[in-house]
Amino acid sequence: MRKTGRTTMQTNRKTATKLLLVQWSRFQNVCIRLEGSTLFTGVNGSGKSTILDAMTYLLTGNTQFNKAARDRDRTVAAYVRGDTKSNGPERYLRTGEIVSYIAMEFWSPVDRASMVAGVCIESADDLSYKSSWFICRDTVMEQLNFTAVEGKTIRFTPKQELAVNKRKLKSADFWGRERGVEQVLRALGLRCDAAKYRSRLLKMMAFNPENNIDQFIQECVLDPGKVDSLGELREQKRQFEHIKDMYESLRAGRERLEEVEQRAAEYERKLKSLQIREFMLCYQRLRDKEEQQQRETQQKEALFHRQSGLEERKKELDRQYEAAGERYRIAEQNDMARGMQDSIRALEGQIRTADEEIHKYEEKREAVRKLQTQLSELLEWAGELHGLTEDETQLLRRLAEMGAAKDQKTEAFLHASEVFRRQGRAFEKEEVHCEDHMEQLGREMDELEAKIKLLKANRMVFPAGVEQARRMLETELTRQGLQADVRIFAELVEEVTQAEWRTAVETFLGRKRFYLIVDGSCCHKAMEILRKKAVHGVNVVLTDRLPDTPVTPGSAAEILKIPNLYARRYANYLLNAIHLCESEEELHAYPKGGLMKNGMLAKGYAVSCMDMRRTDACLGGDSIRLQLKKAEEEKERKQEELSDCQKEADGIRRRRAQIRSVNWDAGYYDFQAAARLEDHARRKDKLLEDLERIRSNPDFLAILQEQQDARQEYDRLRAAVEAAAREIGSCENERQRKEEELAQISGELYILNQDYSEACIRHMELKRPMLEEYESLTKGKAGSRQPVTQKTVRRLEGELKECVRQLEDAQLNYCKLAGIDINRRGAGYIPFYREEYRNIANIRIEEVHNRLKEQGEKLENAFMNDFVAEINETVREAREEIETINRELRNIPFGSDTYRFVMRKKPDRDVFFRICKRLEEYMDTPEVYMNSARDDEEMERDIREFMSVILNEEDETEYTDYRKYFVYDMEISSVQGGKEITADLSKKQGSASNGEKQTPYFIILAASLLQYYPRQVCCARLVFIDEAFSALSRERIEQMVKYFEENHFQVFYAAPPEKISSIGAFIESTVSLVTSGRYTHAVEGLAGAALRK
Known part of the structure; x- marks a missing residue:
């Protein structure tokens, strides 16, 4: 029968010939012969689906058992244990450690040999199991020791003892599920994906036709195509939305922080303005008190001079009073003749004294007149000086004239003395500055003269350090036996072909024009010389590393004609990327490198305007001529500048000489000399009249008149002496009062100075702007020096409080948005919010934007x-x-x-x-x-x-x-x-x-299954159909079975007994499953025999 079966086997199909089930569900040790397509039949629960599940588990690793019945409780562990799904201790047919086998024998007509593929399932408990797949080639089922009979019992061979013809299989002969299924399919001639193949088999086995053909094709023909990347896509979307929310939150936070910064800046401006005004008020009080001290000191000095004048006057009056007394005594006591002579002598003595006084006061008047002339000359050019009032200026111009009080003249003179002495010190500084500037101009002109001489001699002028370094390099290289020219890049440029671009290009090159060019073979030696000699400020081009690139059309390199190879390469390296642009629009189109004739430069996505005024022409053969022309023009300009500076210095010296020529000692002058001189002249005239009268009227009446006149003169002078004494006393009292006031002012000034010093330390950065603003506010307002008042300060304090309120509101808005402590408000938190802004605006928002x-x-x-x-x-x-x-x-x-x-x-x-x-x-x-x-x-x-x-x-x-x-x-x-x-x-x-x-x-x-069973390949062509053809008529069943057979499928059907006549009649093998006790047995050919009878 076996031979006959094999002769009917397909020549291009590896056919399953046997199935062995050892301890699998209700099958304890059953070996079933398979002759081509096979029908497994039996009553419900006999194990038809169990056999199909066993074969699909072996062949594909399928664990979706009994799919046609939608029974989810069937598992490998349940099959191995023999789960009857009953209650009580008898639920499982097997307990303890169990070894199960599923094995199938296949015949290959090409190899003309059999092979056995199997899986060993070891289970230690109800839940766990381990499956190991194996393949035995050139082997039939009987050659493996799956079981052994020992007396009346069957021993199930453990995996480690499994053998073929008593040769034990090695551990390497067993595989896990994935590798094992792959090896089994390959042994069966199938080259396909195990998962897809399993899916196709299960769809056929669990045949479930749909009224919707579209749905059926999707589910049963095409494999599920769920794209796992959607989860990743959604995650990317979630992250994108998360980052976007972060970005929008940061943008909103930045806007709030910008508002906070605006409010903070306004607060700081107001605070600075308030601090400057408070500072200025403190300074103003100090200045006012200093000016008060100065006025009081001047008044005290004026009182001193007045008292000195009064004391001198009193001395004069004392002498006159003494002489008048003597005259009066002589007139009263002497006889007429003697008295007359004594009177004449006395009068002559008084006249001589008057002459001396007149001479003295004439000298004092001339001194004051000279002072008046000098001050008038000074005031001609000092009109712009600050500090002298119009009244003081007019008074100084009339010092030698009568009409103004001596005290007023003295105070005006003392004030002018201070002003002009201060100006003299300023002139001294300006004179020193002018002399320094002239000395500098002289040195520059000397350098220009030397440069002009060299240029006229047709010698290019380079920076001194460059020339020196070149000579040193040439000397050292020659000393080392290397004959190499050391050239300056600028002198290697033969011509600038477009002269209008010269200045812009040379300004861009800058010091690189003076880099030294040596032969490439000497570069390393030149580096060593620079290091050993510690030459600073000089650059040597590494010509051996320069790339050899062509000139870029339209670039700055194109306008330079350079024969030297290395200089040409260096110019290309520097200037190829700099495009010459005719307009700003063109410059904007070359942000990496663009240059205009006017010096506009675009470089590295930034634009700047170069200063070309100090650039000397050094490139090209006509550079000497251009340098000479510029040097001569510069020399002429320097000469004019020197002449102007000399004139300015001479003017300063003249003014300083004028100031120094004035004797500024107030004690040297008597501003009442004119009045005193007039008084003494009148008195002398009176004495001369008296003397003339005595001499011309010698009678007694004259003597009597003399006595009367002497008495009157005596009384007058006594009253004058007493009045002078009273004035001196009054001056003394006034001076004491001034000293007391000055002492009080000094104390107040000390306190104000302390306050101002503390303010300077506290607001050191505000001192200069405060002083500048103070000078600006007081300029031209000598009489009203009150630029700031307490009212101004109070107004600014109110405005500052309003700024604080607005600042806190803006800070509160940000705190609510950012979810931070709302108590972080006020001016003290400005640094915190600025740090927040820097972190957000400069770092975090950029990071999040980049992340977004x-x-x-x-x-x-x-x-x-x-x-x-x-x-x-x-x-x-x-x-x-x-x-x-x-x-x-x-x-x-x-x-x-x-x-x-x-x-x-x-x-x-x-x-x-x-x-x-x-x-x-x-x-x-x-x-x-x-x-x-x-x-x-x-x-x-x-x-x-x-x-x-x-x-x-x-x-x-x-x-x-x-x-x-x-x-x-x-x-x-x-x-x-x-x-x-x-x-x-x-x-x-x-x-x-x-x-x-x-x-x-x-x-x-x-x-769909035929895709995995190529016609030209000898392979297994298995099909599993559970509950086969349940709705088909016998005619249709016959057509379908023939269809499968004609297409060389080996089909395993599972169907109830009523389908035996309609299916079994058209296939080669029928296996009936018979239940005996708790186990199931397979009866081969039973149905076929019955049909033949």
Whole structure:
């Protein structure tokens, strides 16, 4: 029988010939012979599905057992233990440590040999188990010691003792599930994905036809295509939204902080203004008190001079009084003749004294007149000086004249003395500055003269350090035996071809024009010389490292004609990237490097205006002429500047000489000399009249008159002496009062000085602006020196409080937005908010913006490179798979009908297909498009639209399962009356019989399996059908069985006994499953024998 069976086996099919079940469910040790396709039949619960589950577990590692019955309680552990699903201790047929085997024997007509594939399942307890797959080639089932009979018991061989012809299998001969299934499939000639193959087998085994052909094709023909990248895409989207929220929050925070900064800046301006005004008020009080002290001191000095004058006057009056007394005594006591002579002598003595007084006061008057002349000359150019009032100026111009009080003249003179002495010190400083400037100009002119001489001698002038370094390098290189020229870059430029660009280009090059150029072979030696000699401020170009690049058209390098190789390379390196621009618009177009004739420079995305005024021409053959012209012009300008400075110095010296020529000692002058001189002249005239009268009227009446006159003169002088004494006493009292006031002022001034010093220390940075503002406010207001008042300070204090209120409101708004402590308010927290602003505006917002941009790119890349690419790839694979099935279907007609799958794009997925269509222009690779310019606006719009739809879809399978991008149908073609008729299966669903409805579904599943069973390859062609053909008529069953057999499938059917006549009659082997006690046995051929009878 075995031989006969094998002769009927297919030549291109590896056929299963035996199935062994050891301790698997109710099968204790059952070996079943398989002759081609086999029907397993029996009553419900006899184990039909159990056998199919065992074979699919061995072949594919399937654990979705009894799928047709939707029984989820069946597991490997339950099968191994023999779970009867009953209650009580007898639930499991087996307990303890259990070893189970599932093994199948296959015959290969190509190899003309058998092989056994099996799986050993070891279970230590109710829940755990370990499966180990193995393959034994050139082996039949009987050669393996799965079990052994020991007396009346069966011993189940442990895995480590399993042997083939007594040769134990090694541990390396066993594999885990994944590797084991892969090896079994390969041994069976199958080169396919185990998961997909398992899925196809299970769909056929758990056949469940749908009224909806579209749904059936999706679920039973095409593998689920859930794209795992959607989770990643949603995560990228979530991160993008999170970062976007962070960015928007930071932007809002920055706006709030900018408002806080505005309020803080306004507060600080107000605070600074208040502090300056308070500082100024303190300074103003100090200045007012100092001026009061100065006025009081001047008044005291004036009183001193007045008292001195009065004391001198009193001495004069005392002498006159004494002489008058003597005259009066002589007139009263002497006889007439003697008295007359004595009177004449006395008068003559008084006249001589008067002459002396007149002479003295004439000298004093001349001194005051000279002073008046000198002051008038000084006032001619000192009118712009601050400090002298108009009244004081007019008084100083009339010092020698009568009319003004002596005290007023003295105070005006003392004030002028202070002003002009201060100006004299200022002139002294200006004179020193002028002399220094003239000395500097002299040195510069000497240098220019030397430079002009060299240029006239046609010698280029370079910085002294460069020339010195060049000579030193040449000397050292020569000393080392190297004959190399050391040249300056500037002298190697033969010509500037466009003279209008010269100044701009030379200004840009700057000191690089004077870098030293040596031969490339000497660069390293030159470096050593610079290091050893410690030469500073000189650069040597590393000519051996310079790239050899061509001149860039339109660049600054293009206008320089340089024959020297190394200088040419260096110029190209420096100037090739600098484009010569004619306009600012053109300059804006070259942000990395652009230059205009006016010195505008764009470099490194920044623009600046170079100062070209001090740039000397050094490049090109005409540079000497240009330098000479500029040097001569500079010399002429310096000469004019020196002449102007000399004139200014002479003027300063003259004014200083005028100031020094004045005797500023107030005690040297008597501002009442004119009045005193007039008084003494009148008195002398009176004495002369008296003397003349005595001499011309010698009678007694004259003597009497003399006595009367002497008495009157005596009385008058006595009254004058007493009045002078009283004035001296009054001056003394006034001086004492002034000293007391000055002492009080000094104390007050000390306190004010202390306050001002503290203010200077407290607000040192405000001192200069305060003084400048104070001088500005008091300029030209000598009489009203009150630039700030207490009222101004109080007003500013009110404005400052308002600024604080606005500042705290702005800070509160930010605290609420940022979720920080709202008590962080007030001027004291300004540094905190500025630090917040710096962190947000300069760091965090940039970081988050970059992260947002990066995350946006990640989101789009994840969408395109992962999601779209993955869907596109699976769609392409599905189309290829459907096309492959269609090719198989063309070759396996069912009667007169042929079948063909139809895939139509869903209209609501059109945006996806538009994207994929455009991706064809980018090698069908999203990555290529994402790395391109991305200037296709329609494509970008489609991408955004599709991504938005996907990310907002609640049912993610709508877009992650590629199968839902199409509508599926089955096109049936049949020949009727010599004419081919086609119809869609979906349109025949309502009119066809139940059998007609189910038949296409079997054909669809069979066609999908044929993908894994190539015709030209000898391989297993297994099909499992549980609850087979439950709704088909006998005719349809016969057609289906023949269809499977004609296409070389080895089908294992599981069906109830009533299907034996309709299925078993058309296949080679039927196995009946019979339950005996708690176990099930297999009876081969029982049904076939019964049918033959």
